[in-house]
C-alpha cells in the first residue's frame with residue numbers, strides 16, 4: 001500500500017480522475033470595489049497577491065450546499081458514470097451553511113448517488129487534497145470502487161470587511177472530481193500538520209454557550225490571520241513537501257507536467273516554482289479571477305484546465321499541493 005508516509009515508489013490500484021466539475025457564483029467583486037470599502041487599492045492587492053477579482057456568493061441564491069451540488073452534478077456528468085456506481089461522497093468544507101446533515105448527504109441526494117456512504121471533512125484550505133487522499137484510501141482498500149470528492153466554500157460569509165489584510169484575499173465557489181479505481185493509475189501522497197503553530201489562522205464559531213458576545217468575541221467569528229506568518233509557512237513547507245514527495249516517488253521535477261498549487265497568493269506560487277527550479281508556466285493559476293477559495297481552489301482550477309484541453313486524458317503527470325489553517329499541508333502525485 002503506497003499511501004503511507006514511508007513507501008518509496010508509486011503503486012497501482014488507486015482512483016483515476018474521470019470527471020471534473022465546478023461552480024463559481026456570478027457576482028464579482030473587483031479590487032476597485034474593495035477600495036470603496038477599506039483603505040486599499042488595485043495596485044497594492046495585485047502586487048502582493050496576484051488577485052484582481054473574486055466571485056462572491058449571492059445571499060439569495062448561493063449557499064455552500066447549492067454550490068457543492070452544482071459542482072458535483074457537473075463532475076458526475078463529465079465522468080459519464082451512472083451515479084449508482086458511486087460508493088463514497090466526501091465534501092471538504094470549512095464554511096458549511098448547515099452543521100448537519102453532512103453536506104455530503106445533500107450532494108448524495110442531489111446527484112442520486114444512492115449507494116454511497118457520505119461524510120464531510122474540515123481541513124480548511126487543504127480540505128480538498130485531504131478528502132482526495134481519504135477517498136484514495138477507501139478505493140485502495142477495496143471498500144469502494146468510485147468516489148465523488150467535493151470542495152465547497154462560502155468564505156465571504158466569514159470575512160471581516162473592515163479588515164483589509166484578509167477581505168482582499170477570499171472568494172466563493174466549489175469544485176468536484178469523480179475518482180474510479182484503475183489498476184494503471186499512479187498515485188502517492190504525503191500529508192503533514194503542525195497544530196502547535198495553528199494560532200496564525202483561526203475562525204471561531206459564533207455558537208458557543210457561555211461566551212459573552214463581546215466585540216473581541218465577535219471579531220473572533222471572522223477569519224483572523226497573521227498574513228506574514230502564513231506566508232512564511234507556505235513558502236517553507238510547500239516546496240519541502242513537494243521535494244519529499246518527488247523523492248518518495250522517484251520522480252525528477254522535470255518529468256512533472258504541472259504543479260497545481262492551492263491558489264492563495266501568486267507570490268507563494270512563484271516562490272515554490274523558484275525553489276523547484278521549474279518554469280512558472282508549469283504552475284497554472286486562476287487566482288487573478290477567483291481569489292482564494294480555500295478547499296474549492298484546486299478542483300475549480302482542474303476544471304478550468306480540463307476545459308482548456310490541458311488535462312483529462314490521463315496523460316499529464318501532476319503534483320497537487322495545498323496548505324492552510326491547522327496548520328495542515330501536503331501534496332499528492334498522479335496522472336490526470
Ligand SMILES: CC(C)(COP(=O)(O)OP(=O)(O)OC[C@H]1O[C@@H](n2cnc3c(N)ncnc32)[C@H](O)[C@@H]1OP(=O)(O)O)[C@@H](O)C(=O)NCCC(=O)NCCS
Pocket residue numbers: 039040041044045048049125164165166168225226227228230231264265292323324325
Ligand atoms: C496578507 C498579505 C497579502 C499581506 O501582505 P504583506 O506584504 O505580508 O503585508 P503586511 O501584512 O506586512 O503589511 C504591510 C503594510 O501593508 C498594509 N496593508 C495590509 N493590507 C493592505 C491592503 N489590503 N491594502 C493596502 N495596504 C495594506 C499593512 O497595514 C502594512 O502597513 P504598515 O507597514 O503601515 O503597518 C500576505 O501576508 C499574504 O498573502 N499572506 C499569506 C496569506 C494567505 O495566503 N492566507 C491563506 C492561506 S490558505
